[in-house]
Amino acid sequence: MNKQFEGTILPENQRFSILLSAIFILLKLFLLHCYAAIYNITSSNPLSQNEILISPTQVFELGLFCLDNTTNQYVGIWYKNIAPRTVVWVANRENPVIDSLASLKIGSDGNLKIVDENEVTLWSTNVSVRSNSSVAVLLDNGNFVLQDGLSEQQLWQSFEHPGNTLLPGAGIGYDRETGERRVLSSWKSNSDPSRGDFVTEIVPRSPPQALIWNGSVPYWRSGEWNKLRFIGLQGMDSTYSRAISLVLNDDQESGYFYLSLNTTDTSITILSEGTLKIMSWRKDTGWYSTWKRPNNTCDVYGTCGPFGICKISEFPICSCLEGFVPKSDEEWNKNNWTGGCVRRTELSCLAKTSLEASQGEETDRFWKMNGIKLPDKSKYQDVKDVNECGQWCLNNCSCKAYAYVMNIGCLLWSEDLIDMQELSSGGEDLFIRLASSELGDHIIDLSNIFKMNLVSS
Known part of the structure; x- marks a missing residue:
């Protein structure tokens, strides 16, 4: 008697889907082994589906690729000899090629374009080009450049359009004069390079600082730049000072400043969950993280709210x-x-008139805190020293705190003090304005120096 096979028969549409996925995987494997290397793109030499653009000494590659669990195609840049593939830039991250063959070409207007098999443009450099003699090349630092083939004038470069990764030589920043804003923006997920929720930028303040946004809400900040380092970063020693630099124009009101990496084996990436990482490469271990923020709950912006301070070693x-x-x-x-938190006692300067103050009534005093990540939203005041900084704050009732920082000078706060952290090493001194009655007998009278009192915590 014949035995009947008692297996589960999949529905026809499910079998077709599995077959299609298997064919696509085989096609990807086939293409990976059949790529032809080219070293430039011209109007007569586009980058097709089975070709890879390679940098001169074969450090980086550029080509069409697909991410895991998707058939969407993107044009991207990755390290040539590093596995698994590490994509550092994507051209058409918001507009993938779907269910179609694509190519990267130089159009009749001299611009780089990604087109599908029907010649529909999905992405373009969209710059003004005087001739159609454009040439596109991939440099050994990972910069994809469109240049005039006759004059070699640079027309466009990927370093000016960063994605989620900052390579050595690239920068993020803000040009106050033109309004240009270069940022790092996270992927939505590991399989979707379109813009995610998190953005890293250098905010155009004086002094500037780095900030991660979660949508429109601050998620993390570095503290101010003191010409050597970001003062709110615990452990930002000379190692990291050598890895990054912030260059300001002489005219900071209209200049362009940027963050750049100084070492060739390092990159900065903003991950889809909002973590900013400095990554380094070693042949024996591959990629490893040398630094990341936020690193703990206290690093998250505003964890303790206005006038609260966070200390990760304590509970709460x-x-x-x-x-x-x-x-x-x-x-x-x-x-x-x-x-x-809120004040326990109203400030003396708010409770009393200026006449009463001038007649010898008690004035506000300052409580000194050491080793602090200074609060957000500081304002720079051009004064000569710490004494003048403190006097300026005392004379202005809206001033709630001040600090005098090396290589920056006088910083003042007129808004609620938020995003403060007590650091186990480093940090700055912060002087917080309080009503004199809050300080009791603990006042140290330094009035002979600049007619104000400071109290150490």
Whole structure:
């Protein structure tokens, strides 16, 4: 008697889907082994589906590729001899090629274009080109460049249009004069390079600082740049100071400043979950992370709310500044500190008239904190020294705190103090304005120096 096969028969549409996926995987494997290397793209020599553009000494490759679990095609740049493939830039990240053959070509207007099999343009450099003699080349630093083939004038470069990764020689920053803003923007996921939720930028303040945004909400910040390092980064020693540099134009109000990497084996990437990482490469270990932020809960912007300070080594990690109490005891007891703290005692300068103050009434004083990641939203004041900085703050009732930082000078705060962290090493001194009654007998009278009192915490 014949035995009947008792297996599960898949529906026809599911079998077709599995067959299509298998064919696509085989096609990708076939193409990986059949790529032809080219060294430039011209109007008569486009980059087709089975070709790879290679940098002169074969450090980087550029070509069409697909990510895992998707048939969408992208034009991207990756390291040639590093496995698994590490994509550092994607041209058409917002507009992939779907279910069609594609090519990268120089059009009749001299611009680079990604077109599908129907010659529909999916991405273009879209710059003004005087002739159609354009040539595109991939440099050994990973910069993809469109240049005039006659004059070799650079017309466009990928370094001016960063994705989620910053390579050595590239930069992010802001040009106040033109309004240009270069940022790193995360992928949506490992299989979707379109713009995600997180953006890293150098904010055009004086002094500038690095900031990660989660949509329109601050997620992490570096603290101010003091011409050597970002002062809010614990452990940012000479190793990292050599790896990055921030160059400001002489005219900071209209100049362009950028963050660049100084070492060739290093990159900075903003991941889809919002982590900013400095990555380095070693032949024996591959890629490894040398630094990342946020690194803990205290690194996340505003964890302890206004007038709260975070210390990761303590529990609870948040506490109120001297002279402040939780805004909501109920929320605070639930370890929800984002509401922050409020003053226990009104400032003397708000409670008294200037006439009363001039007649010898008590004035506000300052509580000194050491080793602090300074709060956000500082304002620079051009004064000669720390004494003049403190006096300026005391004379202006809107001034809630001040600090005098090496290579920066006088910083003042007129808004709520937020995103403060106590650092185990490094950090700055911060002087917080309090009503004199808050300080009791702990006042150290330094009035002979600049007619104000400072109290050490």
